[in-house]
Amino acid sequence: MDAPRLRPRSEDAANATKVNLAELTPSRDRFLGLAAYLQLTLFENLSALVAGAPTIESKEALSRAVAVSLDRYQRLSEEIRRTGGEPSAVMAPYTAGVDFFQSVTVGSSWQEGLVTSHITAGILDDFFALLAVGLPGAEAARVKEIYAAGSHESLLADQIRSSIAADPTLSSRLAMWGRRLVGDTMLVARSALASEAASSPDESRIEPVFTELIAAHTRRMDALGLTA
Amino acid sequence: MDAPRLRPRSEDAANATKVNLAELTPSRDRFLGLAAYLQLTLFENLSALVAGAPTIESKEALSRAVAVSLDRYQRLSEEIRRTGGEPSAVMAPYTAGVDFFQSVTVGSSWQEGLVTSHITAGILDDFFALLAVGLPGAEAARVKEIYAAGSHESLLADQIRSSIAADPTLSSRLAMWGRRLVGDTMLVARSALASEAASSPDESRIEPVFTELIAAHTRRMDALGLTA
Numbered sequence: 001m002d003a004p005r006l007r008p009r010s011e012d013a014a015n016a017t018k019v020n021l022a023e024l025t026p027s028r029d030r031f032l033g034l035a036a037y038l039q040l041t042l043f044e045n046l047s048a049l050v051a052g053a054p055t056i057e058s059k060e061a062l063s064r065a066v067a068v069s070l071d072r073y074q075r076l077s078e079e080i081r082r083t084g085g086e087p088s089a090v091m092a093p094y095t096a097g098v099d100f101f102q103s104v105t106v107g108s109s110w111q112e113g114l115v116t117s118h119i120t121a122g123i124l125d126d127f128f129a130l131l132a133v134g135l136p137g138a139e140a141a142r143v144k145e146i147y148a149a150g151s152h153e154s155l156l157a158d159q160i161r162s163s164i165a166a167d168p169t170l171s172s173r174l175a176m177w178g179r180r181l182v183g184d185t186m187l188v189a190r191s192a193l194a195s196e197a198a199s200s201p202d203e204s205r206i207e208p209v210f211t212e213l214i215a216a217h218t219r220r221m222d223a224l225g226l227t228a
Numbered sequence: 229m230d231a232p233r234l235r236p237r238s239e240d241a242a243n244a245t246k247v248n249l250a251e252l253t254p255s256r257d258r259f260l261g262l263a264a265y266l267q268l269t270l271f272e273n274l275s276a277l278v279a280g281a282p283t284i285e286s287k288e289a290l291s292r293a294v295a296v297s298l299d300r301y302q303r304l305s306e307e308i309r310r311t312g313g314e315p316s317a318v319m320a321p322y323t324a325g326v327d328f329f330q331s332v333t334v335g336s337s338w339q340e341g342l343v344t345s346h347i348t349a350g351i352l353d354d355f356f357a358l359l360a361v362g363l364p365g366a367e368a369a370r371v372k373e374i375y376a377a378g379s380h381e382s383l384l385a386d387q388i389r390s391s392i393a394a395d396p397t398l399s400s401r402l403a404m405w406g407r408r409l410v411g412d413t414m415l416v417a418r419s420a421l422a423s424e425a426a427s428s429p430d431e432s433r434i435e436p437v438f439t440e441l442i443a444a445h446t447r448r449m450d451a452l453g454l455t456a
Contacts, residue, residue, distance in 0.1 A: 040278075040291060047275030047294075050268075056323055057316040060305070063268060066275075067302060070295055077288070088285040095284055 021209065025134025026194040029090050031143075034098070034192050035128045036076040037091040041102050042124075043069040045117050046152070052110045058159060065152035069121070075146045079139065101188045105181055111163045111170055112177050118156035119181045122220050123213050127189045130209060153220075160224050175226040182217060186210060249437065253362025254422040257318050259371075262326070262420050263356045264304040265319040269330050270352070271297040273345045274380075280338045286387060293380035297349070303374045307367065329416045333409055339391045339398055340405050346384035347409045350448050351441050355417045358437060381448075388452050403454040410445060414438060 025031060046066045053059040077087040105120060107113040129147035132140050164170050193206070221228035253259060274294045281287040305315040333348060335341040357375035360368050392398050421434070449456035 037284075040287065043291070044275065044279045047272065048279065051272045051276065055316075056265075056320055059268065060316045060319075063271070063298070063301060066271075067298055070291070070298060073291060074295060088283075088288045091288075092284055 021130060022134035024193050024205065024209070025131050026192060028135060028139065029085070030093075030194075031128070031131065031135060031192065032076060032080050032085075033090040033092075034094045035143075036073060036080060036087060037094045037098050038124055038128075038188070039069060039073040039076055040091070041098050042117060042121050043073050045102070045106075045113065045120075049110065049113055049117060052113070054110070058162075061155055061159060065117075065155045068150040068152040071150065072125075072146055075149075076143075079143060079146070097191060098188065101184055105184055107177065111160070111174060114156065114160050114163065115174050115177050116181060118153070118160060118224075119178050119217065119220065120185050121156075122153060123182070123185045123217055124189060126216055127209075127213055128192070130212075131192065157220075157223055164225065171226065174224075175221070175228075178221055178224075178226055179228065182214070186213070189213070249358060250362035252421050252433065252437070253359050254420060256363060256367065257313070258422075259356070259359065259363060259420065260304055260308050260313075261318040261320075262322045263371075264301060264308065264315060265322045265326050266352055266356075266416070267297060267301040267304055268319070269326050270345060270349050271301050273330070273334075273341065273348075277338065277341055277345060280341070282338070286390075289383055289387060293345075293383045296378040296380040299378065300353075300374055303377075304371075307371060307374070325419060326416065329412055332412055335405065339388070339402060342384065342388050342391065343402050343405050344409060346381070346388060346452075347406050347445065347448065348413050349384075350381060351410070351413045351445055352417060354444055355437075355441055356420070358440075359420065385448075385451055392453065399454065402452075403449070403456075406449055406452075406454055407456065410442070414441070417441070 026034075043066060046062060046069050050059050050062045050066060053062055080087045080090050105116050107116050125147050129144055132143040132147070134140070135143055160174070164174065189210075190206075218228040254262075271294060274290065274297055278287050278290045278294060281290055308315045308318045333344050335344050353375050357372055360371040360375070362368070363371055388402070392402065417438075418434075446456040
């Protein structure tokens with residue numbers, strides 16, 4: 001079973017809130033540094049899932065999810081290098097915050113880790129794709145394309161559904177875990193906003209973005225048969 | 229400092245032993261199944277190094293090594309799918325042996341893990357590139373190209389040299405660990421040979437291949453300043 005297609009609705013929302021969103025977009029370095037390091041972290045989490053996968057079929061499928069995330073990370077790094085930046089230097093200010101985010105969302109089982117990757121990647125990739133609109137010049141379109149190229153959403157959703165089918169008692173624990181992830185993920189997303197917007201937020205401008213992210217999250221959880 | 233280029237010499241050896249080597253090449257499924265699963269394991273090991281990297285610079289550099297290995301794995305999988313095979317099914321017969329190999333070569337520190345990835349990838353990628361000569365038709369050239377595309381050799385060597393520069397007392401332990409890896413790596417390479425060759429080996433045919441692999445290994449250790 002395929003997951004419902006979420007992109008079109010997110011893109012509608014992007015158009016509706018486009019003007020306001022561009023004002024929330026942080027500096028190029030802040031956007032790319034945080035987005036790249038988050039993607040590197042998603043890549044690490046997905047790789048750990050490959051290593052811990054219970055079957056060779058699952059290992060094989062998850063390796064394709066890793067490739068999507070690693071490709072995104074590499075393209076974000078190239079975007080940093082394009083103007084002479086060094087990815088490690090541009091990411092450095094964000095490692096402590098993201099490492100903390102990773103440590104509190106790591107999950108206590110392989111299945112929870114799977115939900116973490118699916119839910120946090122879903123929210124954060126949607127978020128950075130929306131926020132890219134305010135990047136300078138042609139970079140906005142290039143970065144949007146990085147998030148549009150490939151998707152591990154259905155690969156990860158399939159693995160979660162298989163896990164639940166094999167052990168239906170997982171369902172309530174994973175639903176709880178999915179709900180638990182939202183707060184931390186929204187916090188890390190919020191930390192990306194232009195510093196003026198983050199420090200004295202105009203909530204009326206920020207709220208529609210987060211409402212849309214939550215709506216996409218709810219659809220993602222529904223597609224897993226889990227209550228958001 | 230770049231590592232000395234090893235490929236040309238390996239290719240000379242490939243030509244010299246080409247006739248004999250083709251007779252050692254196993255069936256297509258055995259070659260691709262074992263080669264793909266070993267590459268997936270190398271990818272897992274490299275990913276763990278990214279996760280455990282002590283600095284963001286090192287994480288960044290190692291993520292590029294992961295990409296090389298993941299790309300090889302994906303292209304070997306495509307090669308399996310090309311004739312309707314399912315990668316997980318074709319790899320399945322080799323998982324137990326390779327998982328054992330992984331468990332005995334895992335190393336007890338991040339630096340040992342780095343040496344494991346560098347040394348085992350060096351030997352095994354050279355070996356499968358040589359052995360590809362006996363694959364049917366155009367597949368021989370395609371598979372050889374998979375191993376020729378990109379290299380993480382100098383990336384990994386740089387990381388090892390930096391580790392030793394930061395703590396020169398590591399040198400003797402890593403040299404010992406490097407020597408320790410060779411036996412297990414040669415055993416797993418040998419398990420790839422055509423079953424007739426493996427069960428009643430004509431040592432005079434096999435020996436030159438392993439001599440060449442050991443010579444390349446020695447050059448690799450020399451380039452690290454370690455005694456092989």
